[in-house]
Amino acid sequence: MEPELAALMQAYLEGRLEAFDALYAELAGRVRGYLLSLTRNGSLADDLTQETFLQMHRSRRTYEPGRPVTPWVFAIARHVYLMNRRSTSRRRRFEETVAADMRADEFARDDARAWAAADEVRRALGAVPADQRHAVLLHHVEGWTFGEIAARLGIRVNAAKTRAFRGIRKMRERLSRQSAPGAKADLR
Amino acid sequence: MSVEVRDIIARDLRPVRPLWPPSRRAVVLIPIAVAIVIGVPALNFFRTDLDALGFFRAWGLSIAESASGLAIVALGLRESIPGRALTRRALVLASLIGLALPLVIYAVTTDTFTVGPRTWSVWRFGLACFRTSLFASAPILVVAAFLSGRALPIRPVMAGLLYGLGCGLVADAGLRLYCEFTTLPHMLLEHFSAVVVSMLAGAVMSSVIVQPGKKQ
Numbered sequence: 001m002e003p004e005l006a007a008l009m010q011a012y013l014e015g016r017l018e019a020f021d022a023l024y025a026e027l028a029g030r031v032r033g034y035l036l037s038l039t040r041n042g043s044l045a046d047d048l049t050q051e052t053f054l055q056m057h058r059s060r061r062t063y064e065p066g067r068p069v070t071p072w073v074f075a076i077a078r079h080v081y082l083m084n085r086r087s088t089s090r091r092r093r094f095e096e097t098v099a100a101d102m103r104a105d106e107f108a109r110d111d112a113r114a115w116a117a118a119d120e121v122r123r124a125l126g127a128v129p130a131d132q133r134h135a136v137l138l139h140h141v142e143g144w145t146f147g148e149i150a151a152r153l154g155i156r157v158n159a160a161k162t163r164a165f166r167g168i169r170k171m172r173e174r175l176s177r178q179s180a181p182g183a184k185a186d187l188r
Numbered sequence: 189m190s191v192e193v194r195d196i197i198a199r200d201l202r203p204v205r206p207l208w209p210p211s212r213r214a215v216v217l218i219p220i221a222v223a224i225v226i227g228v229p230a231l232n233f234f235r236t237d238l239d240a241l242g243f244f245r246a247w248g249l250s251i252a253e254s255a256s257g258l259a260i261v262a263l264g265l266r267e268s269i270p271g272r273a274l275t276r277r278a279l280v281l282a283s284l285i286g287l288a289l290p291l292v293i294y295a296v297t298t299d300t301f302t303v304g305p306r307t308w309s310v311w312r313f314g315l316a317c318f319r320t321s322l323f324a325s326a327p328i329l330v331v332a333a334f335l336s337g338r339a340l341p342i343r344p345v346m347a348g349l350l351y352g353l354g355c356g357l358v359a360d361a362g363l364r365l366y367c368e369f370t371t372l373p374h375m376l377l378e379h380f381s382a383v384v385v386s387m388l389a390g391a392v393m394s395s396v397i398v399q400p401g402k403k404q
Contacts, residue, residue: 015203024189050193057197059340061204062269075270079342 005069013060024053027070031077038081048084052077120178124171132167139164210269213335214262220328221254221358228324228362235368241297249293250361257357260286261332264351264390268341279346286353286387290360290380298370317367317374321382322389325359329390337397344394352390356383 005026011019031052036045056076063072125133134153138144139160144152149160207213229235238246263282266272274282332351341347360383367379 013204013206015201017198017201020197020201021189021194028189050190053189054193054196055340057200059270061207062339063206064209064269064272065206068271071271073271075273075342076340079270079340082342 002068002070006066009063009069010065013063013065020057023069027073028053030070031073034074034077035081038078044084048077048080051084052080055080120175121171124174124178127174128167128170132163132170135160135163136167136171140168207269207339210262210265210272213265214258216335217258217261217328217331220331221258221361224324224328224358225250225254225362225365228320228359229366232320232366234365237368238365245297246365249296250365253289253293253364254358254361256286256289257354257361259354260357261328261351261354264332264347264349264354265335265339267343267347267350268336268339270340270342273342274346279350282350283353286350286357287383289357290375290383293364294370294375294379297364298372298375315378317363317369317378318382318385320366321356321359321363321379322385324362325355325382325386325389328358329355329386329393333390333393333397336394341394344397345391348391348394349387350390352393353383353387355390356386359383359386 005023008019008023008026012023028049032045032049035048035052036042039045039048052073056073059076063069125136128136135149138149138152139146146157146160146164149155149164150157153160155163235241235246260282263274263278267274267279329352332355333348336344336347336351360379363379363382369375369378
């Protein structure tokens, strides 16, 4: 078997296409089986078999006349497999990096949106008169009841409710003018 | 076979001359090795104790070391050919012999003339021998990397380690005809470490030449 392959290889080195066809016919099935055992993936093994014969063509100068052809071809198949595995893992790492970057960008955008919204809310609150702002902060931020606010400020409960209501209304008006839907939603 | 693959091959098919066998390609490196072994002392000076060493321990051991270096380069070139990779045992054996050789030669010659820094702070002397050895090994290393890269090393790092080691030995063979310091710290940190660095440089060069996914 090997002497015939070596003779075919010699003819192939001399530039005869039919020798390559014969080599392909002899070796392709075994090369595919070898690659299939490495990859466990039929379509990938088919692709790598084609790539192996292309690589064999590019590297045909490295064949030493008279030496067995099969180990040479199988070594090239292994090389093709390793190159594919390395480039695949590189590509996967690259894709993972890109995905991680995109996620980080998303978080950064969310953070930026949240910061911008908080800044607008702070500005809207600053524009509310001090007595109303106090009532808004105590009720909506600190969580006090209107009874507690009234006792603390020395006003009636209804007055505390009115101040908080008017303060919120003023903030809504200001925020709606600035067209910040996220900020408006936070106040509902 | 896909039609595209066959078309590519049919279009590109022409007679080619196979590469020479590794041993014959290593022969190409002999003139460079000779130039390094003679050039390093000739461009600096020959050690003053050459006569005391005698022909065998001076020139004989340098010739043996550079020949061994070339033999290891030939193994590296053989490793670069698909289907002719060395066994793990042969790789380890070749590396160990190559690394042991400068130490054995040092042991054979050190009793004659022991001068040089006796402390481990040899770096204070500028690592002149280390640099000279690396510069000397550079030309042969580049040519060996080129010869290896023309083949298709399946394990480029192994091939590079071997031819890097061989080139380091060739440079060391020239260096030992020039440097007359024979103290242990000097020999280990300047001469032997240069051989090791040359070995590593070969591995780096080889893996750069044969990059993953690169079409050979």
